[in-house]
Amino acid sequence: MKYLSVAIIFSVLLLSACKKEAPSFNSDVKSRLSVEFDNIAGSSNLQLNTGSYSNALGETFTVSKLKYYVSNFSFTKTDGTVYTVPQAESYFLIDESKPVSLSADFQVPEGEYKILSFIVGVDSSRSTMDITERTGVLDPTGEGGDMYWGWNSGYIFFKMEGTSTASTAMEGSYMYHVGGFGGYHANTINNIKPITIDLSERGNPQVKTGKETNIHLMADILKMFNGVTNFSIAKNSMVMFDPLSTALADNYADMFKHDHTEN
Amino acid sequence: MRLHRKVAVLFILVVSIVACSKVPSFDLFTPFERPSYFPEPGYRLEANPVTKDGFELGKKLFYDPSLSADNTISCGSCHIQTAAFTQHGHSVSHGIKDRLGTRNSQPIMNLAWNTSFLWDGGVFDLDLQPIAPITNHLEMDNTMEEVLKKLNGNASYRDQFRKAFGSEEITGTLFLKALSQFMVMCVSSNAKYDSMRRGEVSFTEAEQAGYVTFREKCNSCHKEPLFTDHSFRNNGLSISAVDDKGRFNITLNESDKYKFRVPTLRNLSFTPPYMHDGRLLDLEGVLAHYATGIIQTPNLDEALKLGIQLTITEKTNLLIFLKTLDDRSFITDKRFSE
Numbered sequence: 001m002k003y004l005s006v007a008i009i010f011s012v013l014l015l016s017a018c019k020k021e022a023p024s025f026n027s028d029v030k031s032r033l034s035v036e037f038d039n040i041a042g043s044s045n046l047q048l049n050t051g052s053y054s055n056a057l058g059e060t061f062t063v064s065k066l067k068y069y070v071s072n073f074s075f076t077k078t079d080g081t082v083y084t085v086p087q088a089e090s091y092f093l094i095d096e097s098k099p100v101s102l103s104a105d106f107q108v109p110e111g112e113y114k115i116l117s118f119i120v121g122v123d124s125s126r127s128t129m130d131i132t133e134r135t136g137v138l139d140p141t142g143e144g145g146d147m148y149w150g151w152n153s154g155y156i157f158f159k160m161e162g163t164s165t166a167s168t169a170m171e172g173s174y175m176y177h178v179g180g181f182g183g184y185h186a187n188t189i190n191n192i193k194p195i196t197i198d199l200s201e202r203g204n205p206q207v208k209t210g211k212e213t214n215i216h217l218m219a220d221i222l223k224m225f226n227g228v229t230n231f232s233i234a235k236n237s238m239v240m241f242d243p244l245s246t247a248l249a250d251n252y253a254d255m256f257k258h259d260h261t262e263n
Numbered sequence: 264m265r266l267h268r269k270v271a272v273l274f275i276l277v278v279s280i281v282a283c284s285k286v287p288s289f290d291l292f293t294p295f296e297r298p299s300y301f302p303e304p305g306y307r308l309e310a311n312p313v314t315k316d317g318f319e320l321g322k323k324l325f326y327d328p329s330l331s332a333d334n335t336i337s338c339g340s341c342h343i344q345t346a347a348f349t350q351h352g353h354s355v356s357h358g359i360k361d362r363l364g365t366r367n368s369q370p371i372m373n374l375a376w377n378t379s380f381l382w383d384g385g386v387f388d389l390d391l392q393p394i395a396p397i398t399n400h401l402e403m404d405n406t407m408e409e410v411l412k413k414l415n416g417n418a419s420y421r422d423q424f425r426k427a428f429g430s431e432e433i434t435g436t437l438f439l440k441a442l443s444q445f446m447v448m449c450v451s452s453n454a455k456y457d458s459m460r461r462g463e464v465s466f467t468e469a470e471q472a473g474y475v476t477f478r479e480k481c482n483s484c485h486k487e488p489l490f491t492d493h494s495f496r497n498n499g500l501s502i503s504a505v506d507d508k509g510r511f512n513i514t515l516n517e518s519d520k521y522k523f524r525v526p527t528l529r530n531l532s533f534t535p536p537y538m539h540d541g542r543l544l545d546l547e548g549v550l551a552h553y554a555t556g557i558i559q560t561p562n563l564d565e566a567l568k569l570g571i572q573l574t575i576t577e578k579t580n581l582l583i584f585l586k587t588l589d590d591r592s593f594i595t596d597k598r599f600s601e
Binding site: 128130131132134135139140141142145148150151152153183184185186187188189241242243 | 410
């Protein structure tokens with residue numbers, strides 16, 4: 001009896017869900033969906049150079065540069081089907097100094113989506129492809145030049161630089177350049193971070209022709225310092241290709257939160 | 264039937280004579296060729312087939328000092344053909360404004376077979392290699408953006424890129440592909456050793472004896488016919504003030520500390536000084552290092568724990584054998600000259 005009522009309720013729910021969706025979405029048609037990366041510092045909007053922030057250890061700092069790669073996007077519908085963006089169109093370089101770079105735009109099949117997945121960084125396969133396959137933001141001789149290690153072939157996934165009174169480096173600067181796709185001939189650090197975000201709590205995007213849908217993410221750069229390891233600028237003002245970088249990557253993997261969806 | 268065959272032979276003869284007379288007498292380009300006893304190249308030639316126009320463009324870029332920030336240093340400044348494309352006589356390379364690096368410049372030779380580049384193997388694709396010296400502060404101290412701007416502003420380069428790749432715009436990708444075309448063509452396979460392998464000559468008694476010693480005591484790392492096994496090893500050098508950790512800088516694995524690429528032994532006579540930092544001035548010094556100079560540092564290669572002991576005769580013959588790896592035609596080949 002109990003099972004029957006549960007089954008009935010479930011079926012009704014299912015039917016009503018179908019009823020709502022069936023007439024409104026055509027999954028054979030693609031429409032626009034964008035993901036916005038809104039960089040913040042705790043409860044403040046991030047302001048390059050002028051904003052001053054402090055981390056969990058009480059060290060104050062400014063940010064002069066914030067750039068990171070996001071790639072390999074996929075979107076999961078409420079019915080469980082997954083749309084994976086064609087890989088070649090799935091690389092974005094978020095650069096706080098370039099407002100136009102802060103939004104990643106896609107064409108996805110119409111429908112209601114509940115999960116957003118991407119990686120912070122560049123996958124190992126693309127990192128080792130022939131140079132002809134590394135265009136746009138991945139071009140190490142162009143747009144990607146500032147995010148590439150020439151001496152140790154590979155992309156810098158995440159770059160944050162600025163000044164801090166706690167810094168022990170020259171001119172009170174700090175530099176965090178995090179990269180490492182796992183190595184080509186030998187295993188080494190892998191800082192590729194897969195991110196999965198549940199959108200249902202703050203609003204599922206409903207993608208439909210004729211309107212623009214936007215998933216608004218907040219990316220809190222304080223998480224760079226505050227997390228599994230509370231990171232000290234005084235102790236490590238410069239971190240580049242170094243085992244320490246994995247602590248930074250573990251921390252920033254937690255910086256993306258879904259704020260709202262504009263449907 | 265027999266008459267037909269004779270006519271056919273005659274026809275081919277006539278045609279080939281006519282054809283030959285049309286070929287310019289001074290044509291420097293010959294296509295890339297793998298010597299029969301070399302393994303398959305590691306470089307993806309099918310993704311960048313070498314053409315005459317591409318090769319010549321690559322050569323022009325290789326010798327162009329405008330790739331450096333102040334137009335003073337070209338690739339050819341530290342990779343000099345007469346020194347088998349190394350910087351003869353310099354322990355470490357001299358870059359822009361005479362800034363000193365920490366490592367000895369490596370030869371541009373048989374790179375189509377290399378599996379990685381630089382002393383620590385930090386670069387895994389020949390196409391990506393030129394970015395390292397061009398952007399290194401101590402070497403050419405430039406940016407790729409600046410290089411491409413200069414090249415795109417030059418009509419003769421635009422014309423050459425169009426000829427080689429059919430593109431008016433000079434992109435970083437095409438720039439790197441052109442340089443690779445020049446570099447993969449720098450094949451050294453005309454030493455006496457190669458003639459011996461092809462059965463054209465025989466070794467003298469001393470060379471043969473040296474070859475036997477080589478195979479007994481050196482071949483496990485300096486593997487024929489490229490005279491390197493492309494691995495990274497710690498060969499027992501003392502740790503210098505620079506404390507260069509070599510391969511460790513790339514992998515961050517403790518087991519790679521103080522390991523460096525096993526260099527080729529081809530054209531050894533033209534490439535002193537030796538070792539990653541050029542600390543040993545001659546081959547006697549190198550053999551003395553392996554005999555009595557090995558320092559027990561972390562990750563010292565198993566094969567070198569006891570050093571390599573040679574009798575005086577073995578040493579003499581080994582040095583005679585090593586001379587058979589000198590390829591004079593390579594270091595004077597006009598195709599590669601500035």
